[in-house]
Amino acid sequence: MNTEILGIIVSFVMMLVIGIPLGKYLAKMFAGEKVWTDFMRPLETGIYKLSGIDPNQPMNWKQFLKAMMCINLLWLVYGFFVLMNQDKLPWNPDGNPGMTADLAFNTIISFVVNCNLQHYSGESGASYLVQHYIFMFLQFVSAATGIACAVAFFKAFRDKTTTDLGNFWNYFTKAITRLLLPLSIVVSLILTFNGTPASYAAKDQFISLQGDTVNVSRGPAAQFIAIKHLGTNGGGWFGANSAHPLENPNYLTNITEIVSQMIIPIAMVLCFGYFIRRKKLGWVIFGVMMIGALLLLIPSISTETAGNPLIAKMGIAQPTGAMEGKEVRIGPTATAFWSTLTTIVSTGSVNGMHDSTMALSGLWQLLGMMINGFFGGCGVGVLNYFIYLIIAVFISGLMVGRTPEFLGHKVEAREVKIAALITLLSPFLIMAGTAIAAYVFTTHGNADWAVKPSAWLNNPSFHGFSEMLYEMTSANANNGSGFEGLGDNNIFWNVSTGIIMLLGRFLPIIGPVAIAGLLAQKRYIPESAGTLKTDTVTFGLMTFAVILVLNALSYFPALALGPLAEHFSMIK
Template identity: 75%
Template sequence: MNTELLGVIATYLLTLVIAIPLGRYLAKVFAGEKVWTDFLKPLEAGIFKLSGINTKEEMNWKQAMKALLTINLVWLIYGFFVLIYQDKLPLNPDGNPGMSPDLSFNTIISFVVNCNLQHYSGESGVTYLTQHFVLMFLQFVSTATGIAASVIFFKAFRDRTTERLGNFWEFFVKSITRLLLPLSLLVGLILAFNGTPTSYEGKDQYISVQGDTVNVSRGPAAGFIAIKHLGTNGGGWFGANSTHPLENPNYLTGVVELVSQCIIPFALVITFGYFIRRRKLSWMIFGVMTIGMLLLLIPMLQSELGGNPALAKMGISQQTGAMEGKEVRFGPAISAYWSTMTTIISTGSVNNMHDSTMPMSGTWQLLGMMINSFFGGCGVGLLNYFVYLIIAVFISGLMVGRTPEFLGHKVEAREVKIAALIALLSPFLILAGTAVASYVFTTHGEAAWAVQPKSWLNNPGFHGFSEMLYEITSSNANNGSGFEGLADNNVFWNVSTGIVLMFGRFLPIIGPIAIAGLLGAKKYIPESAGTLKTDTLTFSLMTLAVIIVLNALSYFPALTLGPLAEYFTMLK
């Protein structure tokens, strides 16, 4: 077997070895059971006392969502002004300028919503102060927000009938103290000992082989990069992200970063089953997500390892695969695996240039973000999957002529309507956003948007459409990766993607939490011989079918205009 493929398999198996016990550990942490990290309780108690929080006061789903939205608004306002005035603040040894209001608007929303869509270059666009005390801070708290929301969701199904879903602030703080900080410290140390910089000094200089003087940015990057992956954030300290040799020095750090971005989304599916005492259900969900991952990964590997047929026709050997845009240190196989995981996990970090991947690879990357429920981001991936699950319950109930039920609670019109609205939200944001961008590009030649739309695209035709489709899709999925042929730092893209970022983050959290809260408050109905069981292979395949059919109907026309058209044109 190709040694590159062995690296992919070994990385995935290592992820599972860590994620499964981590899932069990998190179930105990959030259930209040004894765990080895209980020595942190005095620290947490001090935080709660200082903040005036009584963790014994449990919230209903509305109170939890109010707390979530309020604190996110505070972070947004704080970060917006710091980014604008960062040039007047300390820890700026390279003299980087302050951001324009539209770029600050886009950047702060992007980091608040766990997307990290960067319309600036990391080493030249922000200072050390904003990298640490705004952006890295948000990478911790935005991740903790998603995890806390998922635990609120779990609580709705732990007890038979309840409106008391725990305390959002308790889950939020524990997500940081018991999970994110310890793991970030470990990953940061691994990166630092392998060459990732950790100092606060400015640019360094060296003389290249050609005799040129080269300025190299550095800074305290290791901790930032650790949480960017663990929290499925994805924002790069350097503009080139994990293709940069200081952000990802060698194959070992590449594996560590890949494992880091997958372990929490994997683990939270396991946590769900242990927390609500329905392990079989969580394993069935995990199985569907794994099948979905493989349906995207296998053709991605085939596409990237197969090379470019256009070059093959010219007599150029393609034994090394499609190497354009890839790091020669890593090769196309691990890059294909990274691209798949970073788009389905919604991390958005890259160890290769997605804009340079083969057209069909672009299709699989886009689909991973459009579906956005095969593991997904920390906590929110499971919430997205739950929307499809409720639709599958509703359809299955109609097929067998029974009132749909989920875990002993009747699924009625109100819950189905919420699920349908959330399921339709992503196609609306993606397709409408791309349509508006295409209209502006084709009809406005002047600089009405602070840059001439005709200069947006370095690649005309089908690939140019794919670049715009990818940008909106990445924003809606809170992913952050991009087809970087697109010139996106202008008023149109900063504002439009900022709006998509907000709706794409918060409504898919509020909707599933509302459904769970409504179901949890209903009278529990014991299972009977006629109960539709949701932890069976049959129902799991039904849910997978719903995911595939709904997304195919929603997105196939847009994919046809972009990467599919480019693929068939290349063959011709």
């Protein structure tokens, strides 16, 4: 068999081999049972002591969300000022300038919300201080925030009736000390020993073999790239992200990076089942997500390996597939594999440029981000999926004429209203955002911004529309990848995607945690013959159907105008 296919098969198997046991471990660890990482306890006690935190203080859903919002707000304000003044602060060996207010606004939101949409370029736009003390710091804590919120949501269904969702600071700290930090050390060492820079050396200069003078950006990148993937953040140290040969030096690092961005999302789904002592529910959800992931993966790989039909017409060979925007050491198969996974799990790192992938691959990438619930980001993936679950419970309850119930709690008007609002939020933000962008592009082409709207698009026609649609979708999904041809560092894109990222992060966290909090307070109804079982294959398929119908209805028109129209224009 072809070595490129074998390469992705081994990556896929490794995700499961690591992700599945990790899920069991997380369930035990967050439940406070004995686990092998208990040797970290003194470190945690130290952190609690220095921060004045009592990790055992119970919190109800409102207190939990307040603590979460409070610290996120702090990071937003503090980071914003550091970004604007990075030129005046120390540890800026390459002399990069401070960010403009709109760029700083966009960038700080982007890192706080685990999105990492980058409207700057790492080499020339961020000092080492900002890269480590703001970006890398936020990559850890934003992932830990997502995980902590998911665990609170799990806790609501562990007990029959409760108001206690656990302690935010406790889950948050343990997500770092027991999961993200140890794994980051391992991954960053693998990267370092394969050629990624890890030292603090600044830019270097050399004379090439042919006699050209070349400057090389370097820096402590390996540490950053490890958490960028483990925390499903995706923001690159270098502008070209994981396509950059220092950020992803060989095939082994490519496997390491793709596996490390998948293991926590996979583990969190199974953790849900184990944590609430309903193993089967976890596996059913895992199954639905896996089917969804494969349905996006397989066509994407086949599209990319087939190559560009318009280049095929020129009579040259595309033995491995379409190569524009891709790297030889990685190859089209592994790039297509990565492009789908990075869009479904909301990492948004890239090992090849999405803007240059085939029209249909763009469609699969967009769909992955629109659905945003097939594994999804660290912690938040499960929360997104839960909203679909509630809608599925409600619809099937109506279909069979029973009161909708989820895990022994009646789902009533208030919960369904929250779920419906969250479901409507994504299409609203994406469609309204893209519509406004298209309007500005067509009618205010000469607006006096850093990049004039008429110069926004790197590609004409349908593909240009896709560039705008992709940017809004990526912002809403907190994904962070882009069709990077878009001229996005100007006030319009910085402000609009900034606001969309904020809403697209916090409302889909607050909604599910609130629903879970409300449900957990209700009287527990023991299972009877009349109960709608949610841990069956039938119900799994029902949820899958709900996901399909909701997303098809919401997004088909926009997808038809962008990637589908481009595809049909290419094969005519």
